[in-house]
Amino acid sequence: MSLVTREPEAPINTPQQESIPFVTEAIAQEKKEQKAILELQENRFARKSKLLFNALGMLLRHKDEIMENPSYANIDVHYILENASDYTNVRTSCEFNFCGAPVSINLRLATLLKIWNNELFKAECDCGSTAVLYKFKDSTTSGESVASAFCPCCKKKFEVTKKTPPSYYAHAINNFFMDDMTAVVKNFLAKWRLARKVFQEKIKNGQNGRKLQTTDRLYGDRDLCSLETMIQELQLKEFEEASIRT
Numbered sequence: 001m002s003l004v005t006r007e008p009e010a011p012i013n014t015p016q017q018e019s020i021p022f023v024t025e026a027i028a029q030e031k032k033e034q035k036a037i038l039e040l041q042e043n044r045f046a047r048k049s050k051l052l053f054n055a056l057g058m059l060l061r062h063k064d065e066i067m068e069n070p071s072y073a074n075i076d077v078h079y080i081l082e083n084a085s086d087y088t089n090v091r092t093s094c095e096f097n098f099c100g101a102p103v104s105i106n107l108r109l110a111t112l113l114k115i116w117n118n119e120l121f122k123a124e125c126d127c128g129s130t131a132v133l134y135k136f137k138d139s140t141t142s143g144e145s146v147a148s149a150f151c152p153c154c155k156k157k158f159e160v161t162k163k164t165p166p167s168y169y170a171h172a173i174n175n176f177f178m179d180d181m182t183a184v185v186k187n188f189l190a191k192w193r194l195a196r197k198v199f200q201e202k203i204k205n206g207q208n209g210r211k212l213q214t215t216d217r218l219y220g221d222r223d224l225c226s227l228e229t230m231i232q233e234l235q236l237k238e239f240e241e242a243s244i245r246t
């Protein structure tokens, strides 16, 4: 007689009986988690937006440095420019399913500074400084818009009526963003061509092709920098420069 005991066999369910309650629960959980992530992202973007506006005076003082440094220039700031009307479609973020790989392209800090350097996105503040426009909605008068403005000098937020429809602002922003998207694609293609060239040269020089792949030579850009780190670095720089002067 065998000493091995067997567990009583579990009742055999059909595939439908086994999977439906489980998947339904998983789908509900996925929706719940996605909602929580979205709420967290919204709060994060609101915090970053406040931080950027608060530091805008300093960012404008270091504009050239930001434009020349890819780690600063490429910081994602897509959450700054907003639609305030259902009729405008400001596009500052785009997600692709690129041959099965998710790719997202967002408005860069360098592009935002270029937009704010355009006369269309400027307004005069009571303090005498120039404010920047960041939100656009329809005015009660046809063909005009009410834009939200922020003054980097006195840090005041105010609204200004412009003789330009909101769609005009959306169109201008979207054109700047399209330039960004084009630059990303061109940059990627240039990197691929360079990687391919390096790979082919290595093969020509007798290296083992089986151990090499073009993708091994496909290098990315420098590490991305966060908005928070950039502001800290610029603050430190200004502090050091002030210390030297005194």
Ligand SMILES: [Zn+2]
Pocket: 125, 126, 127, 128, 129, 151, 152, 153, 154, 155, 156
């Ligand atoms: Zn002001």
